[in-house]
Amino acid sequence: MSNNDNSLVIEELAFAYPDGNQALYGVNLKIKRGERVALLGPNGAGKTTLILHLNGILSSGHGRVFVAGKLVDSSDKAALKQIRSKVGIVFQDPDDQLFMPTVGQDVAFGPYNMGLRDSELNKVVENSLALVGMLEYKDRPPHHLSFGQRRRVAVATVLAMKPEILVLDEPSSNLDPASRRELADILRSLDITMIMVTHDLPYANELCERALILSGGVIAADGKTSDLLKDSALLKKHRLELPVGFTL
Ligand SMILES: Nc1ncnc2c1ncn2[C@@H]1O[C@H](COP(=O)(O)OP(=O)(O)O)[C@@H](O)[C@H]1O
Ligand SMILES: [Mg+2]
Secondary structure, three states: HHHEEEEEEEEEEEOOOOOOOOEEEEEEEEOOOOOEEEEEEOHHHHHOHHHHHHHOEEEEEOEEEEEEEEEEOOOOOOHHHHHHHHEEOOOOOHOOOOOOOHHHHHHHHHHHHHHOHHHHHHHHHHOOOOOOOHHHHHHOOOOHHOHHHHHHHHHHHHHOOOOOOEEEOOOOOOOOOOHHHHHHHHHHHHHEEEEOOOOOOOHHHHHEEEEEEEEOOEEEEEEEHHHHHOOOHHHHHEEEEEEEEOOO
């Protein structure tokens, strides 16, 4: 398979924080275009550190990351701006991502900065809001929405950049069961490569055919989500727990 069929290729990525704390020890990974992959692992495993390498927020001296075949090179500022628009990260707290007076303005912010104007900009905003079922809230202030609605708008702000990869950090956290279900339906309907960091193993199983376990800064398992979740010794070893009564 050529590199261009992959949304993401990571080769031998290692990273230590400036204080000497080594978070990643040689991660190798390929994710094909259109795959939905769950990134599982205990606290401190290196999940966030890995994600922050995808668009060059963090960069290391060791290893390489390619997004849609392009090297993420944090020394090349122009290239980095392009990469940042290709990797859309939805952070855990939507309020970190929504700061404009209206929902529509929040979704317009990124594409406006990329040079879009007028009807072209409006079309992108409306399409992105429609994808998450929030079009009718376009002129509302984000802080009037429920938490689940704000998370959906946060997803729309990222989709408006037409990313190659959608990265979600704990997408189901703090959602009531109905909002959790609605978001799952929306995510399933999107035709995009997705990486989902989650402790919600049933959600991972429902949405992602493939899962990775990151543990101690290395990929400890990579396979079919249901196979990984059936392996109780594997789960235990990496401090992962299925909810009581959950069966596969
Ligand atoms: N800013 C930082 N400075 C130093 N060490 C850090 C920093 N952020 C995270 N770490 C350490 O790096 C390791 C991986 O952390 P992180 O990527 O946040 O894991 P996860 O997201 O899987 O919980 C942990 O040992 C953590 O303590
Ligand atoms: Mg984290």
